[in-house]
Amino acid sequence: MRIAHVAPLWESVPPRGYGAVESLVAELAAIQVLDGHDVTVFASGDSEVAGSLHSVSAAALYADPRIREPEIYRMMQLLEVRDRAEEFDVIHSHVHSNTGCLAIPTLHGLGTPVVHTVHCFFNEDNAQLFRRFAAERYVAISDDQRSRLPELNYLDTVRHGIAVEAFPFDAEPSGRSPYLAFLGRIRPEKGVHAAIEAARLAGFPLKIAGRIKPVDQDYFERQVRPHVDGEHVSFLGELDFPGKTALLSSAAATLMTSLVPEPFGMVPIESMACGTPVMSLRTGAAAELIRDGVTGLLADSVQELAAAIRRFPTIDRASCRRHVTSEFSIRRMADGYAAAYRTATHG
Numbered sequence: 180m181r182i183a184h185v186a187p188l189w190e191s192v193p194p195r196g197y198g199a200v201e202s203l204v205a206e207l208a209a210i211q212v213l214d215g216h217d218v219t220v221f222a223s224g225d226s227e228v229a230g231s232l233h234s235v236s237a238a239a240l241y242a243d244p245r246i247r248e249p250e251i252y253r254m255m256q257l258l259e260v261r262d263r264a265e266e267f268d269v270i271h272s273h274v275h276s277n278t279g280c281l282a283i284p285t286l287h288g289l290g291t292p293v294v295h296t297v298h299c300f301f302n303e304d305n306a307q308l309f310r311r312f313a314a315e316r317y318v319a320i321s322d323d324q325r326s327r328l329p330e331l332n333y334l335d336t337v338r339h340g341i342a343v344e345a346f347p348f349d350a351e352p353s354g355r356s357p358y359l360a361f362l363g364r365i366r367p368e369k370g371v372h373a374a375i376e377a378a379r380l381a382g383f384p385l386k387i388a389g390r391i392k393p394v395d396q397d398y399f400e401r402q403v404r405p406h407v408d409g410e411h412v413s414f415l416g417e418l419d420f421p422g423k424t425a426l427l428s429s430a431a432a433t434l435m436t437s438l439v440p441e442p443f444g445m446v447p448i449e450s451m452a453c454g455t456p457v458m459s460l461r462t463g464a465a466a467e468l469i470r471d472g473v474t475g476l477l478a479d480s481v482q483e484l485a486a487a488i489r490r491f492p493t494i495d496r497a498s499c500r501r502h503v504t505s506e507f508s509i510r511r512m513a514d515g516y517a518a519a520y521r522t523a524t525h526g
Contacts, residue, residue, distance in 0.1 A: 222234060269294060318516070319335075341509065359432055364395070366398060385411070443463075450499075458476050
């Protein structure tokens with residue numbers, strides 16, 4: 180097939196650091212090229228992708244201080260996709276929050292089938308747009324996400340996959356002393372403050388890694404930095420892939436404390452690929468990713484989470500790795516999208 184991927188422009192594909200959607204696009208494009216498809220990725224100009232790259236911006240938008248109106252580049256990207264639509268058998272749009280949703284109305288009505296993977300969670304604002312375009316072709320990334328706006332025209336649910344072999348596996352945590360890990364954006368809805376409290380109640384040191392956007396700096400200064408002492412709580416900043424995998428593989432457990440209904444979560448499957456169990460609040464799709472009592476533990480409150488942390492030695496790290504290999508491989512994800520493309524082009 181001739182496949183076009185429409186990626187976010189905020190990060191390169193793959194990203195240099197944080198960027199779950201961009202990582203997924205890179206992995207999916209690579210395996211589709213290996214499968215013999217003709218793949219074009221619409222992404223930032225500093226991307227390195229399998230197949231062909233088409234860009235309207237020289238670099239990832241967050242990294243180019245010269246750009247004053249980044250939304251303009253998103254519009255230009257989508258117009259380029261429209262202009263070239265007849266070159267492809269299917270256009271795969273990766274819809275993220277805010278201006279990422281522009282793809283839905285902009286690519287509406289094309290002769291080429293468009294498949295929208297919804298990477299954001301639904302809220303009162305964006306649900307208005309999704310409902311208006313409910314008949315478009317959507318792919319959910321979890322059953323929980325799908326249940327929150329069931330009236331959309333879903334082709335399927337395709338869960339994310341990772342290249343499991345790229346993640347180091349440790350049968351035992353390799354850190355000198357047990358610690359907990361938190362990896363993700365440093366912002367209120369990710370619940371970093373809740374992770375700090377859970378680690379404190381459980382009596383374990385916590386290592387935090389992630390990017391802080393300017394809009395979230397005040398949250399960091401008020402609710403995170405006062406706890407950072409280098410002993411009980413450490414802040415490592417944003418990590419590259421080797422740094423991220425070192426953090427996860429050496430941890431006794433990884434904490435997930437999102438306060439919003441995350442439709443998926445790359446960190447849990449990356450952690451489990453390293454053999455590190457995940458202790459998570461029971462929000463969003465957490466129960467679809469983590470096998471409670473087998474690859475991690477789920478809790479309904481920070482207090483319950485702290486109690487779960489104290490029970491993490493009951494989790495077999497090899498079971499975590501096997502779970503990800505079985506359920507969240509790149510091959511399984513690629514096959515899911517191949518089926519969705521067939522439905523879109525022949526349905």
